[in-house]
Amino acid sequence: MPDTHPNPVSPFVQALAPVLIILLALGSTPASSAEALTDTQVQSFLASLSAAQALEPELEAIQDEMEANAREADSEAPDFAQIFSNTVRNMEGQPVYEQLEDIVQEHGFSDLQQWGLTGDRIFRAWMAIELQEQNPQAHQEIAEAMAEIENSPHMTETQKAQMRAMMEGAMGAMESARNAPPADIEAIRPHLDELRAFSESE
Secondary structure, X not given: OXXXXXXXXXXXXXXXXXXXXXXXXXXXXXXXXXXXXXXXXHHHHHHHHHHHHHHHHHXXXXXXXXXXXXXXXXXXXXXXXOHHHHHHHHOOOOHHXXXXXXHHHHOOOOOHHHHHHHHHHHHHHHHHHHHHHOOOOHHHHHHHHHHHHHXXXXXXXXXXXXXXXXHHHHHHHHHHXXXXXXXXXXXXXXXXXXXXXXXXXX
């Protein structure tokens, strides 16, 4: 029977989805005891992202596979806790791995592992700023969205479970982002426009 409710949740929840993806990307990344990020590291990481756009089709295919595997495993939202590190692990053994490693090494990283960990820290610190400056009420908004989903007569229980997992992950991610090292936050602050531009281009 055709779906008579093509939009089972409100525009508010739909608009929130991209924010949730970014939050989940930060996930439960532990606070690093390493030295604070430097301006050079942040610049190099952003430059490497631009250079890596040539590999975008291959990288997107890997990300799609990660999400599909997570859905098949437990019918919940994929684990975006450490999006860069996880992506690196999932591309091991594939031709794109060596291609991307060449790019990151050209930009000063010793290997893809160091690059992935740096990316996790940068995005975690970035979200800490966004939460504080752009949407300090995000936690309340997500709680309201969860209530809306639970009360929706147009969503199946499976759909509700998937959205519930995503929302709960986002709320946990916000708590993690609030614990980003202050020095990392200050290191990425001069690069906010670049980070936002990169996000908008995705």
